[in-house]
Each structure stands twice: as structure tokens, then as C-alpha cells.
Amino acid sequence: MKNAAPRYLPAGESALVVEFGQAIDPAIHDRVVALDAAIAQAELAGVSETVPTYRSLMIHFDPRRLTTQGLIEALAGLKDAEVTRARPRRWRLPACYDPPHGEDLAEVEAILGLPRERIVALHASAVYRVYMYGFAPGFTFLGGLPAALTIARRAAPRAPAPPGSLLIAGGQALVASVAMPTGWYAVGRTPVKIFDARRERRFLADIGDELVFERIDPAAFDALSAAAEAGDAGALEEA
Amino acid sequence: MRARLRVLRAGPGATIQDGGRHGFLRFGVTPAGPMDWTAFRTANLTLGNDDRAAALEISAGGLSALCEDAPLAVAFAGGAFIWRRDGVLLPQAARLLLRPGEVLAAQAGSFGAWAYLAVEGGFDAPLDMGSRATHVRSGMGGVEGRMLRQGDVLFADLLPAAARMQSLEASEFDAAIDAPWLARDAEAFRVVLGPQDDYFTAAGLTAFFAEEFTLTPRADRMAYRFEGPEIAHARGHDIVSDGIALGAIQIAGDKKPLVLLADRQPTGGYPKLGHVILADIGRLAQMRPGEACRFAAVGLTEARAALFRLEDEIAATPSLLHPLRREPTSKALIEANLIDGVVNALEGSSQYCDWPN
Numbered sequence: 001m002k003n004a005a006p007r008y009l010p011a012g013e014s015a016l017v018v019e020f021g022q023a024i025d026p027a028i029h030d031r032v033v034a035l036d037a038a039i040a041q042a043e044l045a046g047v048s049e050t051v052p053t054y055r056s057l058m059i060h061f062d063p064r065r066l067t068t069q070g071l072i073e074a075l076a077g078l079k080d081a082e083v084t085r086a087r088p089r090r091w092r093l094p095a096c097y098d099p100p101h102g103e104d105l106a107e108v109e110a111i112l113g114l115p116r117e118r119i120v121a122l123h124a125s126a127v128y129r130v131y132m133y134g135f136a137p138g139f140t141f142l143g144g145l146p147a148a149l150t151i152a153r154r155a156a157p158r159a160p161a162p163p164g165s166l167l168i169a170g171g172q173a174l175v176a177s178v179a180m181p182t183g184w185y186a187v188g189r190t191p192v193k194i195f196d197a198r199r200e201r202r203f204l205a206d207i208g209d210e211l212v213f214e215r216i217d218p219a220a221f222d223a224l225s226a227a228a229e230a231g232d233a234g235a236l237e238e239a
Numbered sequence: 240m241r242a243r244l245r246v247l248r249a250g251p252g253a254t255i256q257d258g259g260r261h262g263f264l265r266f267g268v269t270p271a272g273p274m275d276w277t278a279f280r281t282a283n284l285t286l287g288n289d290d291r292a293a294a295l296e297i298s299a300g301g302l303s304a305l306c307e308d309a310p311l312a313v314a315f316a317g318g319a320f321i322w323r324r325d326g327v328l329l330p331q332a333a334r335l336l337l338r339p340g341e342v343l344a345a346q347a348g349s350f351g352a353w354a355y356l357a358v359e360g361g362f363d364a365p366l367d368m369g370s371r372a373t374h375v376r377s378g379m380g381g382v383e384g385r386m387l388r389q390g391d392v393l394f395a396d397l398l399p400a401a402a403r404m405q406s407l408e409a410s411e412f413d414a415a416i417d418a419p420w421l422a423r424d425a426e427a428f429r430v431v432l433g434p435q436d437d438y439f440t441a442a443g444l445t446a447f448f449a450e451e452f453t454l455t456p457r458a459d460r461m462a463y464r465f466e467g468p469e470i471a472h473a474r475g476h477d478i479v480s481d482g483i484a485l486g487a488i489q490i491a492g493d494k495k496p497l498v499l500l501a502d503r504q505p506t507g508g509y510p511k512l513g514h515v516i517l518a519d520i521g522r523l524a525q526m527r528p529g530e531a532c533r534f535a536a537v538g539l540t541e542a543r544a545a546l547f548r549l550e551d552e553i554a555a556t557p558s559l560l561h562p563l564r565r566e567p568t569s570k571a572l573i574e575a576n577l578i579d580g581v582v583n584a585l586e587g588s589s590q591y592c593d594w595p596n
Contacts, residue, residue, distance in 0.1 A: 009433045009434030009435075010431060010432075010433045010434065010514075010539060011433060011434050011482065011483075011484040011487065011511070011514055012431055012484050012485065012486055012487075012513075012514030012515075012516065012517065012542070013431060013514075013516060013517060013539050013542040013543050013546065014484065014485075014517060015482070015484035015514075017433075017434040017481060017482060019434070019481070022478075022479060023479065024479055048261065049261060049262055049264055049265070050265065051264045051265045051482040051505055051506065052265060053479075053480055053481045053482055053506055054479045054480060054481075055479050055481070056481045056482070057482075058264075058481065058482025058483075058484065060264070060484065063517075063543050063546060064547070067539070067543070068539050069539075132480065132506060133265065133266045133267035133505075133506070134267050134480055134504060134505065134506035134507070135267060135504055135506075136267055136376075136377060136504075137263070137266055137267050137268045137377055137379075138266060138267060139267045141480075177267075178377070195266070197367065197368060202266075202368070203266045207265060
């Protein structure tokens with residue numbers, strides 16, 4: 001099944017969805033990222049931009065230069081091409097789980113019946129995959145949350161969690177880049193700005209990259225937060 | 240001296256827009272850009288601008304601006320807005336040479352939700368991730384990432400050709416734009432099915448194309464929500480998030496269509512029945528809450544053909560200019576075939592001038 005042919009689904013006359021599956025699954029996402037890399041490498045004429053998501057790749061194109069059918073044929077031709085996908089980067093993000101951050105930890109403790117320290121240790125020990133961005137610039141959807149931290153979304157959204165909030169719900173994790181009312185639970189906060197238009201690397205992680213969190217205390221959070229405000233990336237790429 | 244426009248009054252929703260912010264959809268960045276690309280392009284091409292040059296997008300809340308310091312070549316087009324120069328009525332779409340001290344004003348007229356005011360060379364605003372398009376929600380582009388307000392001063396990014404244009408007498412330059420594609424049109428909006436049309440029941444799809452829908456007040460730059468028959472899902476209304484293209488018809492748990500427009504999020508988690516074709520996006524954007532419409536299914540070939548036909552028509556805009564007299568007399572108004580439009584426009588204005596507060 002893993003290498004079943006993708007479904008080609010038109011999204012109007014200037015976009016095509018290449019769907020590899022319906023689930024959140026690293027194997028499916030690998031195929032999304034591989035096709036994305038292959039298109040970038042081939043520099044397909046008429047393709048304007050691509051949007052990798054959990055289980056599909058949306059390809060936006062200029063209908064003057066390419067038809068939907070022509071694009072599908074060109075994609076079929078890519079199959080045999082040598083795709084050398086760059087090794088995913090791994091980013092180490094400082095994260096604070098102590099008050100005043102991680103403001104929903106008490107609720108998560110009560111719902112999951114796990115002690116606070118266990119929740120933090122689980123969240124901070126996982127290796128996460130960047131599956132996609134959505135909602136707002138730099139709003140990062142992650143996979144890899146330990147199953148023990150699976151928690152249902154709230155029935156009604158909570159008040160906006162601050163930018164940098166580390167949120168969990170529905171077996172997924174994310175890093176919020178902007179404050180928003182959310183049905184997810186805030187368990188910690190990173191001082192790092194995933195998106196900063198002033199940096200040369202505006203968005204820290206590429207889709208397919210990995211994130212790990214490194215626990216810091218509130219004093220370190222404040223210092224790194226000030227550095228991030230001043231334009232420092234604040235996250236280290238692991239060798 | 241650089242020509243500039245001082246905003247005297249701006250209704251809610253007036254922003255700077257260009258061809259949109261491209262290349263960052265994958266990072267969650269909204270493309271923005273004009274709601275009605277056809278009117279936006281018409282105004283720009285009339286001035287010889289690039290068809291993506293930054294222009295003002297004006298909502299039904301209207302706008303008035305004062306020309307300062309130097310003459311300014313402008314063009315406007317959109318829905319049937321009421322445009323005036325120093326209080327004197329103008330056509331619905333026109334090219335003008337504004338003189339310093341003159342005030343150009345727009346207010347909502349008999350139909351339409353958006354109008355565009357372009358200047359020769361485009362408006363000068365800082366490039367924000369490659370674009371001047373304003374996206375208020377993320378605070379990007381335009382003037383400080385926000386809607387325009389009283390006191391904003393907007394500069395034209397003049398091209399070398401400006402000197403030539405400005406040497407013209409206004410009488411040679413002022414012209415009405417005859418753009419039939421901007422007229423009101425009750426035809427159904429054409430829709431290409433997919434990518435998740437298989438998430439709906441046959442009865443749901445039939446209802447979508449057979450019945451009438453009404454635009455609700457929940458209509459902004461991000462999306463227009465329609466009221467009408469329920470479009471039933473066959474397999475639930477949650478999908479694992481995927482990409483969203485312009486014109487996507489998303490149907491969530493409320494079973495009502497939401498058409499995603501310029502300020503859409505690049506990804507989302509509801510099934511999309513189809514997409515309104517690009518040729519019909521501008522016309523749909525010009526709807527006002529309370530107005531009714533229908534949708535009709537077409538294939539990709541027809542969608543492309545319709546787009547190319549419309550683009551070719553718009554490209555010919557510069558040949559559709561008719562000289563405009565500076566002080567319109569009743570005779571001139573009749574010649575410009577304006578009387579009907581003006582009467583309708585004035586009737587409509589009292590009803591609509593406050594929308595979309």
C-alpha cells in the first residue's frame with residue numbers, strides 16, 4: 001500500500017492536489033516531501049509554488065503555461081528521476097515548562113492522570129517531525145507526540161495562548177507563532193521565533209525537518225526571549 | 240516633487256493590494272492580493288502599469304483622498320461605485336489626471352463590494368516578503384500591515400514615463416473606461432469539482448448545483464459564507480488538513496458553502512466540494528450580503544478557456560477608453576451613457592453606504 005499510486009485531484013484550473021493517503025503517517029509524509037523535492041529539483045515549467053501537508057502536496061501552477069493533465073504527465077515522468085532529498089535538519093528549541101509558562105499543565109494533569117513532571121518529561125523527550133505549516137505564518141504542526149499525551153480537544157476554545165506556546169491536542173503537537181484562541185492545551189513555551197521576517201532564514205524549519213525541545217528555566221526563557229526580540233534566532237541546528 | 244495622495248476619509252476595509260504574496264504558502268503565509276482581480280487589473284492596465292502593481296482596494300465603506308504637490312495619473316474600476324472629483328460625478332471606471340488640490344471620492348453605488356484606485360507606476364509601499372499586499376490579520380504589507388485611515392499619505396512609485404503622462408493636458412488624458420466585464424451579471428458562478436467532491440452525497444451535490452444561495456453578512460476578504468440548502472456529507476466533515484486554493488468551496492459541519500478568497504489560509508481541514516473558476520472570482524467577490532446566486536458545474540477545459548477569454552478582453556482595456564469632459568454637462572452625461580447608472584447608484588447608496596460596518 002505504501003507505494004500505491006497517488007490520487008490526482010484538481011483544485012480549480014490552477015492547482016492540483018497529489019494525495020498519497022488520508023492519514024497522519026510518517027511514511028505518507030515522506031512521499032509528500034519527496035515529490036516536493038523532486039518538483040523543486042526538476043524546476044517544472046509553469047509551477048508557481050507547492051504546499052506540502054500531512055498527506056498531500058498542493059501544486060499551484062500558471063494555467064497559461066500548464067494544463068492539469070500536462071502537469072500530471074510531467075509528475076509521472078519525475079518518478080524515475082533521481083530524487084536526492086536533503087537530510088532533514090534537526091532543530092533544538094529551548095522550552096520552558098515552569099510557571100508562568102505551560103499554563104494548562106494542571107488541567108492536562110487532571111485529565112490524563114499523569115504527574116506534571118511526567119508530562120513535561122514526555123513532551124521534552126520526543127523527536128518531532130514538522131508536518132506542515134498552517135493557520136498563520138510559522139504556525140507549525142508537529143507529529144511525534146508520545147501516545148501517553150493524547151488528549152481530546154477542548155469543547156470550547158480557551159483564551160489566546162501567547163506566541164511560542166507549545167500546544168497539544170488530538171495526539172498532535174504544535175508550536176504557535178501567534179496568539180490565538182485555541183481548543184488545544186498549552187504545556188510550555190519557547191522563546192524562539194519560528195518566523196521572523198527580519199532573519200535571512202525567515203522560517204526556522206523546513207517541512208520534513210525535526211524539532212527537539214531542551215528544557216530551560218524561566219530566567220533563561222526571559223533572557224532568550226529578549227535576544228529573540230532583538231533578532232537572534234535562538235535555536236541551534238544539531239550537527 | 241513626488242505626487243501623493245492624502246487620505247481624507249477611509250471606510251473600513253480600505254487597503255493597499257498588489258498581485259499578492261507568493262512563494263510562502265508552504266509556511267502558512269496568506270497570499271492576500273485583490274478580491275476582484277479583474278477590476279484591479281483593468282485599473283492598472285489603463286495606466287500602462289504592470290498588471291500586479293500596488294493599488295488601493297476600496298470597500299463599500301468608500302474613501303476620499305486629496306492630490307498633493309504634483310499632478311497624479313490615476314485610474315479606477317470596480318463595482319458600480321459613485322466616484323466624484325471635487326464633487327463632480329464621474330463614470331464607474333475612468334482614467335484621470337488629478338491636479339494638486341483636487342479631491343477624489345468613492346462611495347458604494349448600486350452594486351458591488353470592491354473598487355480599485357490605481358496610480359501610474361503603482362503605490363509605493365515597503366515590500367514585505369516580496370509583496371505590498373496588505374494582510375491585516377498577520378500585519379503584513381501595505382501601510383503598517385493595516386487598513387488605511389484618515390491622514391495616511393500615499394506616494395506613487397513613478398515610472399520614467401510619468402513625466403510624459405504628466406505633460407498631457409487633463410482634457411487629453413481623462414477618459415471613461417468601457418469595460419463590459421465589470422457590468423453586473425446574474426449568470427451562475429462556474430465551478431470545477433474537486434478535490435473532495437466524493438465527501439458529499441449525490442443529493443448534496445445535486446442540491447448545490449440546482450438551488451439558489453444567498454450571501455450572508457459573514458463575508459470578508461478571507462471568505463464568503465452562503466445560506467441555502469444543506470449540502471450533506473457522505474463521510475463526515477473532517478479531513479486531515481490539505482492545501483486551499485483560491486475559490487475553494489469548503490463545506491464544514493454546518494453544511495453551508497464557504498468560498499475562500501484572497502485572504503484564505505493556505506491549508507485547512509474541511510472537505511472542499513469544488514472551486515469557483517478564476518474567471519468568475521471577481522464577479523463573486525463583488526456580491527453583497529443578501530444577494531442571491533447559483534452555481535454551475537464546468538470542466539477544466541471550459542474553466543481555462545473562460546479565463547483566457549477574460550484575460551484577453553482585459554488586456555485590450557487601453558483601446559476601450561473614451562474621452563471624458565472635465566465638467567460634465569447633462570449632454571456629456573447622456574453621451575457617456577451615465578444617467579441610468581447615476582440614478583440607480585444614488586438610490587442604492589443610501590441603502591448600502593454603511594455596509595460592511
